[in-house]
Amino acid sequence: MEETQGKFILMIQKKGALQMQSKMKALVTHGAHDYRLEEVDRPSAGEGEMIIKVEGCGICAGDLKAFKGGSVFWGDGSAPPYLEVPAIGGHEFVGYIVEMGPGTDKKKTYGIADTDLKVGDRVAVEQIAPCGTCRYCKEGRYHLCVxxxxxxxxxxxxxxxxxxARLTKESLVYKIPEDMPLERALLIEPYACSMHAIDRAAICKDDIVVISGAGCLGLGMITAARKRNPKCLIALDLNEERLKKAKEFGCDITIDPNRESLKDKIMELSDGYGCDVYIEATGHPSSVKQGLDIIRKAGRFIEFSLFLEPVTCDWSVIGDGKELDMYGVSLSYGCFPDTIKGLYTGELMSDGVVSHKFALSDYEAAFEQSGKGTDSVKVVFTFE
Ligand SMILES: [Zn+2]
Ligand SMILES: [Zn+2]
Structure with missing residues (x-):
């Protein structure tokens, strides 16, 4: 009897030990240029939290800039860095819920995220986990959370x-259809940011709209803008393949500003006035100057990008020169539900945007590919 009990206890201990030792593969950020593939503890769900088995995760420009040691993330020595290590990167991910803590039905959802989630659901999560207590969160503008x-x-x-991955109690989680191809599901986060830019631009049918930059986010904007039916939708890029995609996704005109005179073309199209809306999505200072140059008086200038360096331009164009409306864009406020629907139905075009898939162990090659603006649009990790 004693012996049996002993065995039983041993078994429980072993089982416990197995659970405790439950590990997972993760790409851990230890510092700029210091990323390591490691076996780490698998997270477990506390109050209001859930654990998802990750299907895949896109590499964002922000992830790449962090990998390359960008001062936006690592600081310039004057303040503590935004990035707190050790951390596991990536915010463009989807997966299946495998574990739920108590109280997940009481999560704050800002009227948009799902509450009726259960183990087995396939979900996407917003990139920001809003605090819920700051002024912006209280106003419902959770994307501006302090x-x-x-x-x-x-x-x-x-x-x-x-x-x-552990989805914290603050996170905004959305169910996604079971039969949505992973390539589309992985575009939910970036395309939701694109959609927010188009919302801010308030495009109407008489507008001549210029979208500068036809990478993943620019393409997301193009397909979202097409649905608003502007008079003329124009994409700018220096890459021929991207411009081809832009045409396929609904642009009326595509222009490589290095090959033809952009200003002449825009003036010709607008009776010499300039474009009504200019959306800056390249992150290059020259694209800002270019926009201020070709936009009409009282036009709407939408700034979307993260810049690696300060932008210098003639600020007086905004006021005395043209009386412009300037709109900034941050994250994807309220855009997840429509983006999920649009990508699922195909109303938002996405074919070929996910251009390269890598296993997590090939992370160096994946980051390198992601940095090659010329022949990659969206590079993703998959766990298939
Ligand atoms: Zn992103
Ligand atoms: Zn907040």
Whole structure:
């Protein structure tokens, strides 16, 4: 009897030990240029939290800039860095719920995220986990949350560069259709940001709209803008393949500003006035100057990009020169539901945008590919 009991206890201990030792593969950020593929503890769900088995995760320009040691993330020595290590990167991820903590039905959802979630559901999550208590969160504008905690950049908010991820109680989680191809599902986060830019631009049918930059986000804007039926939709890029995609996704005209005179073309199209809307989505200072040059008086200038360096331009164009309306864009406020629907139905075009898939172990090659603006649009990790 004693012996049996002993065995039983041993078994429980072993079982416990197995659970405790449950590990997962993760790409851990330790510092700029210091990313390591490691076996780490698999997270478990506390109050209001859930664990998802990650299907895949896109590499965002922000992830790439962090990998390359960008000062936006690592600081310039004057303030503590935004990135808190060790952390697991990635915020463009989807997966299946495998574990739920108590109280997940009481999560704050800002009237948009899903509450009726259960184990087995396939879900996407917004990149920001809003605090819920700051002025902006209280106003419902959760994307402007002051602590601004985004997945993949904080050690308590590990992202999708791992086999499992913990969705915190603050997170905004959405069910996605079971039969949605992974290539489309992985575009939900970037395309939701694109859609927010188009919302801010308030495009109407008489507008001549110029979208500068036809990478993943620019293409997301093009397909979202097409649905608003502007008079003329124009894409600018220096890459021929991207311009081809832009045409396919509904642009009326595509222009490579290095090959033809952009200003002449825009003036010709607009009776010499300039474009009504200019959306800056390249992150290059020259694209800002170019926009201020070709936009008409009282036009709407939409700024979307993250710049690696300060932009210098003639600020007086905005006021005395043209009386412009300037709109900034941050994240994807309220855009997840429509983006999920649009990508699922195909109303938002996405064929070929996910251009390269890598296993997590090939992370160096994946980041390198992602940095080659010329022949990659969206590089993703998959765990298939
Ligand atoms: Zn992103
Ligand atoms: Zn907040």
């Amino acid at each position: 602590p601004h905690n985004v997945y993949g950049f904080k050690n308590y908010l590990n992202g999708g560069f791992a086999e499992y």
